[in-house]
Amino acid sequence: MSPSQDLLARSRAAVWHPCTQMQRHETLPIIPIIRGEGSWLYGEQGVRYLDAVSSWWVNLFGHNEPRIKAAISRQMDQLEHVILAGFTHRPVVELSERLGALSGLGHAFYGSDGASATEIALKMSFHYWRNQGQPEKTRFVHLENSYHGETVGALAVTDIPLFRQTYAPLLIEGLSVPCPDNRHTTAERDAKQLAEQAAQAVERLFAAQHQQIAAMIVEPLVQGAAGMAMYHPHYLQRVRELCDRYQVLLIADEIAVGFGRTGRFFAHQHAEITPDFLCLSKGITGGYLPLSVVLTTDAVYDAFYDPDVTRGFLHSHSYTGNPLACAAALAVLDIFEQDQVLQCNAQKAVAFTQQLQGLCDLPWVTHFRHCGMIWAFDVVCERNDFALAFFREMLQHECLVRPIGKTVYFMPPYCTTEADITHFYHATRASLTAVCGNQTTPSHITSDLKMA
Numbered sequence: 001m002s003p004s005q006d007l008l009a010r011s012r013a014a015v016w017h018p019c020t021q022m023q024r025h026e027t028l029p030i031i032p033i034i035r036g037e038g039s040w041l042y043g044e045q046g047v048r049y050l051d052a053v054s055s056w057w058v059n060l061f062g063h064n065e066p067r068i069k070a071a072i073s074r075q076m077d078q079l080e081h082v083i084l085a086g087f088t089h090r091p092v093v094e095l096s097e098r099l100g101a102l103s104g105l106g107h108a109f110y111g112s113d114g115a116s117a118t119e120i121a122l123k124m125s126f127h128y129w130r131n132q133g134q135p136e137k138t139r140f141v142h143l144e145n146s147y148h149g150e151t152v153g154a155l156a157v158t159d160i161p162l163f164r165q166t167y168a169p170l171l172i173e174g175l176s177v178p179c180p181d182n183r184h185t186t187a188e189r190d191a192k193q194l195a196e197q198a199a200q201a202v203e204r205l206f207a208a209q210h211q212q213i214a215a216m217i218v219e220p221l222v223q224g225a226a227g228m229a230m231y232h233p234h235y236l237q238r239v240r241e242l243c244d245r246y247q248v249l250l251i252a253d254e255i256a257v258g259f260g261r262t263g264r265f266f267a268h269q270h271a272e273i274t275p276d277f278l279c280l281s282k283g284i285t286g287g288y289l290p291l292s293v294v295l296t297t298d299a300v301y302d303a304f305y306d307p308d309v310t311r312g313f314l315h316s317h318s319y320t321g322n323p324l325a326c327a328a329a330l331a332v333l334d335i336f337e338q339d340q341v342l343q344c345n346a347q348k349a350v351a352f353t354q355q356l357q358g359l360c361d362l363p364w365v366t367h368f369r370h371c372g373m374i375w376a377f378d379v380v381c382e383r384n385d386f387a388l389a390f391f392r393e394m395l396q397h398e399c400l401v402r403p404i405g406k407t408v409y410f411m412p413p414y415c416t417t418e419a420d421i422t423h424f425y426h427a428t429r430a431s432l433t434a435v436c437g438n439q440t441t442p443s444h445i446t447s448d449l450k451m452a
């Protein structure tokens with residue numbers, strides 16, 4: 001047995017891989033990765049893959065980033081971890097101050113992953129109203145096709161049937177509102193009008209039930225796990241107004257879209273609003289260490305500040321505010337400044353879009369869309385196994401992609417070059433042709449649809 005086959009067999013035997021029907025790996029090989037460099041992952045015998053999903057949306061500046069490594073290493077020589085209840089340390093204080101300055105939300109509560117940030121925001125918003133003498137505000141509003149994590153509380157506000165259905169009997173019942181997905185625009189109804197209509201549905205719900213509603217949770221601008229569904233910032237402006245008018249707290253889940261992914265540092269900044277809670281994780285450490293944070297307002301913080309212990313937020317995770325993770329996050333913020341990341345990305349995005357738009361002449365490509373450093377399109381293909389077939393085909397072309405159903409997206413590390421994009425472009429063309437090519441082109445696909 002080669003070392004790689006050996007590792008594969010041992011992984012199958014001992015590692016229960018995430019989001020996976022393990023039996024599939026009887027036929028689908030698990031891929032060992034040995035090292036990473038920039039946008040590329042390297043396996044054995046020289047195989048390599050362009051990391052077009054930023055290692056599940058966490059990597060910002062590429063693999064093996066020297067400045068993040070050095071920051072973690074420096075911190076490791078000082079202090080690897082300390083309890084954050086009753087103790088503090090420089091990295092957590094500095095990170096909280098800097099995130100506060102960037103977001104206008106000056107109080108930072110830490111967790112270790114995205115789902116725990118969602119849990120914190122849900123519990124905190126409910127507890128806020130309880131402390132304000134409104135304990136009947138217990139319900140949460142979420143969008144159709146939302147994704148906020150998969151622990152039992154977060155899953156209650158997640159609307160992806162595949163993740164949710166099995167566990168439905170365990171979940172508190174959320175309130176769902178329509179998503180103003182830009183793919184539903186028509187000649188009579190542009191993206192902003194669509195956003196307005198969706199906001200009116202929120203208004204009707206709030207008018208009827210606001211006395212029971214603690215908070216509304218949104219993924220600003222791009223619903224990632226829904227398949228990169230994008231919507232107009234007008235929706236966020238209207239939701240902010242409605243939350244103020246009806247006394248509902250607004251939770252912005254920027255676990256996927258924060259840290260420059262949409263072109264602004266935070267996605268909600270496109271709408272020039274401030275949420276009551278901002279959940280961050282994934283890119284926060286550049287993809288180096290698990291860390292999440294919920295940022296919130298003075299008003300929320302003050303509602304918990306009291307001699308009574310039970311009015312405090314009695315929630316904790318063992319690795320809360322881990323110094324190594326905070327040091328990585330501080331290095332990430334430094335890189336944003338040193339490298340003028342947002343400006344560089346804006347320039348890159350123009351070139352990338354120009355190139356990737358070329359895919360629209362393929363008969364299977366529809367709804368090509370783009371926001372910041374995210375590109376996506378839907379594939380019109382009869383094959384039920386499209387996602388898996390395309391994933392496998394793209395591996396042959398040295399690209400790591402994970403289609404969501406029939407949506408293909410490209411969400412690369414920011415260090416990705418034009419040469420990498422060209423590689424991705426040709427790989428995608430070839431793979432789509434290989435996977436979808438033997439079917440006849442559906443006649444209802446017209447060229448104007450493709451650019452929606």
Ligand SMILES: *Cc1c(COP(=O)(O)O)cnc(C)c1O
Nearest residue numbers: 113114115147148149224255256
């Ligand atoms: C990934 C994600 C989460 C969950 O984060 P985990 O670290 O995987 O628990 C929550 N919300 C959004 C929008 C995400 O993309």
